Amino acid sequence: MKMLGYYWGISGVLLILLSAIVRLSVRVFEMYSSPLSVLQWLLLVIFALYMAYAEGYKGFHLNFAPRVISRAQIFLVENNLNNFIYIVFAPLLCMGYIYSTKKRKVVSFLLTSAIIILVLLVRLLPQPWRGIIDAGVVLGLCLGTTSIVYFWFKSIQKGWVSPVPADFPDKEIPNKNVEAV
Numbered sequence: 001m002k003m004l005g006y007y008w009g010i011s012g013v014l015l016i017l018l019s020a021i022v023r024l025s026v027r028v029f030e031m032y033s034s035p036l037s038v039l040q041w042l043l044l045v046i047f048a049l050y051m052a053y054a055e056g057y058k059g060f061h062l063n064f065a066p067r068v069i070s071r072a073q074i075f076l077v078e079n080n081l082n083n084f085i086y087i088v089f090a091p092l093l094c095m096g097y098i099y100s101t102k103k104r105k106v107v108s109f110l111l112t113s114a115i116i117i118l119v120l121l122v123r124l125l126p127q128p129w130r131g132i133i134d135a136g137v138v139l140g141l142c143l144g145t146t147s148i149v150y151f152w153f154k155s156i157q158k159g160w161v162s163p164v165p166a167d168f169p170d171k172e173i174p175n176k177n178v179e180a181v
Contacts, residue, residue, distance in 0.1 A: 005075035012091025031131020051136030056143025065147035070162035104167035
């Protein structure tokens with residue numbers, strides 16, 4: 001059961017991100033149905049670079065991705081979380097929605113709420129503007145997905161310690177080196 005929670009937690013987060021990448025990519029390809037002006041190409045490049053840095057690097061690589069892996073490791077070191085409910089909801093646990101500090105839950109829910117509001121607002125934009133924004137988001141999500149896989153492989157190495165806290169509620173579970181999975 002330990003391994004199931006661990007693998008399902010990380011894989012579930014990756015599936016959520018990949019689903020968003022696929023759905024948004026459709027809008028990006030629709031953007032190319034008509035030619036872009038020089039200004040639109042310039043904004044596309046600038047926004048994509050910004051999202052690669054802000055979302056992909058700062059948001060995912062420096063924070064979210066190592067935290068997902070660190071939180072998934074709890075299934076390998078704590079026996080009290082190896083029950084049906086935690087295993088079913090392992091992706092939510094890895095993202096910090098459940099079994100986390102109050103601050104982590106608030107940050108996770110506020111960030112998700114802000115993303116939902118932005119998604120609803122971007123849907124109101126006509127093409128190519130919607131596609132330009134979606135292209136940047138897709139790039140950031142791709143980098144984020146890659147970061148999760150990167151930290152997943154790094155975590156298998158002996159001595160890996162997450163650079164960010166896991167934010168568990170009762171106590172901080174030490175980032176014990178978990179033997180290769």
